[in-house]
Amino acid sequence: MMVSSNLKIAIVHARWNAHIIKALVDGAIKRLTELGVKEENIFVETVPGSFELPFGTKKIISKLAKQGIQLDAVIPIGTLIKGSTMHFEYICDSTTQGIMRLNEQLDIPIIFGVLTCLTDLQAEQRAGLQPGLHNHGEDWGAAAVEMAVKFGRQY
Numbered sequence: 387m388m389v390s391s392n393l394k395i396a397i398v399h400a401r402w403n404a405h406i407i408k409a410l411v412d413g414a415i416k417r418l419t420e421l422g423v424k425e426e427n428i429f430v431e432t433v434p435g436s437f438e439l440p441f442g443t444k445k446i447i448s449k450l451a452k453q454g455i456q457l458d459a460v461i462p463i464g465t466l467i468k469g470s471t472m473h474f475e476y477i478c479d480s481t482t483q484g485i486m487r488l489n490e491q492l493d494i495p496i497i498f499g500v501l502t503c504l505t506d507l508q509a510e511q512r513a514g515l516q517p518g519l520h521n522h523g524e525d526w527g528a529a530a531v532e533m534a535v536k537f538g539r540q541y
C-alpha cells in the first residue's frame with residue numbers, strides 16, 4: 387500500500403477564470419491520484435473568487451471535521467489576472483497573506499495554489515493549456531502529498 391493511500395485532501399477553488407481553474411484542478415487531482423490518494427478522499431469545494439480562498443479553506447476543514455473527516459492538506463486554487471486598476475495587487479496580497487496565516491495557525495499544510503498573472507496567456511501557459519507547457523496544478527498536488535506525508539497528522 388502506498389503511504390499516501392489514506393490521505394484526505396481538499397481542493398477549494400475560485401470560479402474566476404474558469405477554464406484556467408478547471409485545468410489546474412484537473413492537474414492537481416491527476417497528480418494526487420497518481421501518488422496514491424483515493425478519489426473518494428479528495429474533497430472539492432468552490433468559492434466565488436481568490437479573495438475568498440482563505441476563508442473557504444478554513445471552513446472546509448471545520449465542516450469536514452464535524453463529519454469526522456480529518457483532512458491532511460488543503461489546496462486552495464485561484465487564478466488572478468491583472469486588470470487596469472489596483473484590484474489585482476490588493477487581492478493578490480490579501481489572498482497570499484491569508485493562505486500564509488492559515489499555515490501558521492492551523493495544524494495541516496495549506497498549499498499555495500494561486501497563479502498571479504499579468505495576462506491570460508501567462509495563466510494558460512502555467513495551467514498547461516499552451517502546447518508543451520507544464521500544469522502547475524500537478525505540482526500543487528505533489529506538494530500536498532509531500533507535506534502531508536512528512537508533516538501531517540497521520541505520519
Ligand code: DLZ
Pocket residue numbers: 400401402403434435436437438464465466467468469473474477
Ligand atoms: C474582483 C476580482 C477581480 C477583479 N479579479 C479576480 C481574478 O482575476 N481572479 C479571482 O479569483 N478573483 C477576482 N476577483 C474576485 C475577488 O477575488 C472576490 O471574489 C470579490 O472581490 C468578492 O469578494
